[in-house]
Amino acid sequence: MKKYLQLIVMLILAIGLLPIQGEAAAKELRVHFIDVGQGDSILIQSTNGKNMLVDGGTKAQGEKVVSFLKSKGVKRLDYVVATHPDADHIGGLIAVLNAFPVSNFIDSGHVHTSQTYYELLTLIDKKNIKFTVPKELDKLALDPNMIIRVLHADENAKDSNDSSLVLKATYNKVSFLLMADASTAIEDKIRKKYNVEATVLKNGHHGSNTSSSAAFISNVKPKVAVLSYGKNNSYGHPHLAVESRLNKVDAKTYKTPLDCDITVTTNGVKHSVSTACKNGKKVTAPAAKPAAKPLPKPTPKPSAKPAPTQTNFKNCTELRKVYPKGVSKDHPAYQPKMDRDKDGWACER
Structure with missing residues (x-):
C-alpha cells in the first residue's frame, strides 16, 4: 500500500512539471498598429492573453477597429486608453465600447467640449466602466510579465496634443514607446527625466515636424518606427525632416498608408514585423515560377552625364x-x- 501511494505522488509531481500548452503559446507579445487613416489606434495583446487598446481613430474608422479586434480573437478589453480627446484618436472608441466589454478606461483628463468626447464619456458612465485619469509614472497592470508606464500626463495642458498620455511598454529586452500627439516640448521633458530608448517607436503626431525632434530620435534609437497617418492628407504628414532623422539612426520605418496594419511580434528578446500590405496592396505569396535560363549579359552602354544641379537661389x-x-x-x-x-x-x- 505504501509503495502504491509513493507511485501516485511521483506521478502527480511528474504531471505538474510538464509544460502547459496554453502557457507555452502565450509567451509572445503582439502589438498591432491598426491602419485607421489620419489617426491612431494600437492593440496590445499581452503574453497572458489580456488586451489593451490605445486610441481608436475617427468615428468613421470605428467599425474597422471593431472588425480588426474580432479578427485577432478579442472578446473583451482589459484596458482602453484615450491618449487625448482629439477626434482622430477617440472617435472610433464609441463603436469599440458598444461592441466589447471593457474593464478599465484610462483617460488624459483633458477637458474637451466636442460632441464626440461628450458622447464617449456618456457611454462610459452608462456602461459603468472604471474611469481613471493617471499620473506621471503610474503603471498599467495589464500583464505581470510586462511593465507599462505612463511617462507623461498633464490634464491641465493648454493644448490637447500636449495633454497626450505617453506610454512605454517593456517586455524583457524589447520595448515600445507610444507618443500619441506629444510635441517636441513634451519630448524634451521626458527624455531629460527618463530612459526613452525603445525598440519600437510610434512617432508623435502622425510624423509631423512638431514632434520627433532630432535630439529625441537620437535618444530613443528605435530599430522600428511606425508612422500612422492618412494617404494624401492635407497636413503634409509625414514631414521629410522626420523621415530623414529616422534614417540617420538606421530605423526601419513603416507607414500605415503603404503597409496597412502593422504587427510587431516579440518573445521579449527578438522581434519581427509583419504587414497586411506592401506599397498599399495586400500581401500575397507569389506563385512558384520555373527557373529561367540565364540571359546573355548586355553590352554596357556609356552612362549619360548627369544634368547640372542648380545650387544658387535668392530665396x-x-x-x-x-x-x-x-x-x-x-x-x-x-x-x-x-x-x-x-x-x-x-x-x-
Missing part, C-alpha cells in the same frame, strides 16, 4: 520652383539662412 520661393519639398543639409543648394528652424532642412513646407 525659398525661387528654390521651391526647382525643389518643391525643400532641400536637406547634405544638398548643394542648402543655405543656412533658409533653414529657419535649424532642423537641417531648408525651405520645407
Whole structure:
C-alpha cells in the first residue's frame, strides 16, 4: 500500500512539471498598429492573453477597429486608453465600447467640449466602466510579465496634443514607446527625466515636424518606427525632416498608408514585423515560377552625364520652383539662412 501511494505522488509531481500548452503559446507579445487613416489606434495583446487598446481613430474608422479586434480573437478589453480627446484618436472608441466589454478606461483628463468626447464619456458612465485619469509614472497592470508606464500626463495642458498620455511598454529586452500627439516640448521633458530608448517607436503626431525632434530620435534609437497617418492628407504628414532623422539612426520605418496594419511580434528578446500590405496592396505569396535560363549579359552602354544641379537661389520661393519639398543639409543648394528652424532642412513646407 505504501509503495502504491509513493507511485501516485511521483506521478502527480511528474504531471505538474510538464509544460502547459496554453502557457507555452502565450509567451509572445503582439502589438498591432491598426491602419485607421489620419489617426491612431494600437492593440496590445499581452503574453497572458489580456488586451489593451490605445486610441481608436475617427468615428468613421470605428467599425474597422471593431472588425480588426474580432479578427485577432478579442472578446473583451482589459484596458482602453484615450491618449487625448482629439477626434482622430477617440472617435472610433464609441463603436469599440458598444461592441466589447471593457474593464478599465484610462483617460488624459483633458477637458474637451466636442460632441464626440461628450458622447464617449456618456457611454462610459452608462456602461459603468472604471474611469481613471493617471499620473506621471503610474503603471498599467495589464500583464505581470510586462511593465507599462505612463511617462507623461498633464490634464491641465493648454493644448490637447500636449495633454497626450505617453506610454512605454517593456517586455524583457524589447520595448515600445507610444507618443500619441506629444510635441517636441513634451519630448524634451521626458527624455531629460527618463530612459526613452525603445525598440519600437510610434512617432508623435502622425510624423509631423512638431514632434520627433532630432535630439529625441537620437535618444530613443528605435530599430522600428511606425508612422500612422492618412494617404494624401492635407497636413503634409509625414514631414521629410522626420523621415530623414529616422534614417540617420538606421530605423526601419513603416507607414500605415503603404503597409496597412502593422504587427510587431516579440518573445521579449527578438522581434519581427509583419504587414497586411506592401506599397498599399495586400500581401500575397507569389506563385512558384520555373527557373529561367540565364540571359546573355548586355553590352554596357556609356552612362549619360548627369544634368547640372542648380545650387544658387535668392530665396525659398525661387528654390521651391526647382525643389518643391525643400532641400536637406547634405544638398548643394542648402543655405543656412533658409533653414529657419535649424532642423537641417531648408525651405520645407
